Every structure is written in structure tokens, then in C-alpha cells.
Amino acid sequence: MEKVRVNQDACIGCGACTAIASEVFSFNDEGFAEANEDNNILDEMDNELKESVIDALEGCPTSAIEKINE
Ligand code: SF4
Numbered sequence: 001m002e003k004v005r006v007n008q009d010a011c012i013g014c015g016a017c018t019a020i021a022s023e024v025f026s027f028n029d030e031g032f033a034e035a036n037e038d039n040n041i042l043d044e045m046d047n048e049l050k051e052s053v054i055d056a057l058e059g060c061p062t063s064a065i066e067k068i069n070e
Pocket residue numbers: 006010011012013014015016017018032033056059060061062063064065
């Protein structure tokens with residue numbers, strides 16, 4: 001399954017992804033973005049949300065959002 005996650009070492013907490021796809025990305029207590037463990041599987045998202053997540057991935061200024069296969 002293809003999932004998204006946020007590399008905590010790369011995120012600068014700019015808030016772009018949480019603004020674009022708040023169903024998937026939210027801030028943790030450290031002020032960095034995290035992908036929601038219950039809603040991070042790309043193939044289980046509807047197309048609109050999936051496109052937003054891909055936009056967030058491509059738009060992240062530090063390339064902190066990664067796709068992983070698990
Ligand atoms: S867009 Fe990238 S740097 Fe900005 S909060 Fe999201 S993961 Fe972090």
C-alpha cells in the first residue's frame with residue numbers, strides 16, 4: 001500500500017500541507033506536520049483528496065512529505 005508520511009527531520013512547520021489537505025496532515029506537539037495514521041493510504045482516498053495530498057507533497061518547500069510502500 002502506498003502511504004504518505006512526513007519526515008520529521010525535514011519538516012519546518014510551514015503549514016502548507018495542513019492548509020491544503022487538513023484531513024491528512026496536522027501539526028503535532030512539536031509544531032511539525034504529521035500524516036494522520038487513519039487517513040494516509042493514497043489508494044483509499046477519494047480522487048479530490050488524493051490530488052490535494054499530491055499537491056501538498058509536490059509543494060512542500062523541504063520535500064518532507066514522502067510516499068512509502070508498506
Ligand atoms: S508543507 Fe512540508 S515543511 Fe510545510 S508543514 Fe507540511 S511537511 Fe512541513
